[in-house]
Amino acid sequence: MKRGSLVRVSRADAMLFDLPRSNGEANKVSREDLPVHDWYRFVLSFPPHLVRKYLSQFGAGPESTILDPFCGTGTAIVECQKTGIRSVGIEALPMPALASRVKTTWTVDPQVLLSHAAKVAGHAFDILGKQGVPDDPALPVALGSQSLRTLPEETFRLLLKDSISPLPLHKTLVLLDCIRGDAGNPVRELEMLALAKALVASISNLKFGPEVGLGRIKENVSVIQPWMMNVQSMAADLEALSRQSYPQSAVQNKDSRFLTSLLPPSSIDGVFTSPPYPNEKDYTRTTRLETVVLGLAHSMADLQLSKRTLVRSNTRSVYKNDTDDELVKHNTTIQKLAKDIEERRVLLQKNSGFERLYHRVTKLYFGGMAQHLASLREALRPGASLGYVVGDQASYLRVMIRTGSILAEIAESLGYKVEALDLFRTRLATATGEQLREEVLVLRWPGRRKDKK
Secondary structure, three states, X not given: OOOOOOOOOOHHHHHHOOOOOOHHHHOOOOHHXXXXXXXXXXXXXXXXXXXXXXXXXXXXXXXXXXXXXXXXXXXXHHHHHHXXXXXXXXXXXXXXHHHHHHHOOOOOOHHHHHHHHHHHHHHHXXXXXXXXXXXXXXXXXXXXXXXXXXXXXXXXXXXXXXXXXXXXXXXXHHHHHHHHHOOOOOOHHHHHHHHHHHHHXXXXXXXXXXXXXXXXXXXXXXXXXXXXXXXXXXXXXXXXXXXXXXXXXXXXXXXXXXXXXXXXXXXXXXXXXXXXXXXXXXXXXXXXXXXXXXXOXXXXXXXXXXXXXXXXXXXXXXXXXXXXXXXXXXXXXXXXXXXXXXXXHHHHOOOOOOHHHHHHHHHHHHHHHHHHHXXXXXXXXXXXXXXXXXXXXXXXXXXXEOHHHHHHHHHHHOOOEEEEEEEXXXXXXXXXXXXXXEEEEEEEEOOOOOOOO
């Protein structure tokens, strides 16, 4: 990676870079980091200061290009853009990919955004008023003989039960129609992302702790007001960002196991990312509500199509014809781990369909990561540094999976140099009460030897 103008590091960052720290500090997003990052983010996203630490350590500068191949809601690529570094993000799921794309689009005129959103809000207020459905939940609803709007039956079945109440869903669909109604809307995706955040944060009945679940059932809430507040926050951030120029990031909604056709050869100077962990977390559930309501998935077939582009990290994304496990069939560590999981399942007489897949999904996960690391090599420049935020897991019948150590072994077998396995923070495993390590696996790509393919 080229050295020179390094990432801007504040005094506060310099203090934060002494890891490990307390769990609360380690994953905390500071007030100064909220602009853009807070437009929409996962509950368990890694914090921006962690990205800055490793960009600085890697010597990333204005002439570097950084890749986040599992970019989620864009923390790494937003931070790259803020610090003047070119970046590329790849994300398999449509909602996070939309979020990453919008969060790195800073050329929008904030006044255009505010003006258009005010027009949309006025139109939505008018429609709801004529229907007898005020946006203010303190006012009475007088719907009369009209029916509340909802989603088509096949689409509605995709939602987690009771994740949104009928009246808030009706208001949301009216607002969404107004956003989409202007065929030439130059700020549509920003307005949609503002609605996605409002859906999760205030309109729905969801709670995150960290898994998605049901909170208090809200029969009636405001929809237009929280959406407009999100738009205003976006506009304020865009106004501040307009005072200087930034490099543009590129985001692709693709499968990160197959990067050869997505990235030019020797185009990437560094990688910072957090892939999925091998556990029972279905990442499509985390963003299910906004994915479905915003029209990014209409059927179970749409969801399954997205799942097929993911590294197989949970049993709900395993398919009969999956073959990633073939890539690690000679890895004795992974084979023993899978055997231990299956033997424990038999011992405990756990016979559900999902439990019978635990040993297989473990092999598929590490095979998928091997496929990713193998396909990435052609895109890396010799000397490229890579950081993977990964965590230990004990989801499969309390058999410990040391994710970072196993990925280091796989990477080394593919020609990478293992530089470090840094402790980021620890987490308490609810199943076992053990402390699980969350680590940053640091790799270096030395370049392909001429006598090897």
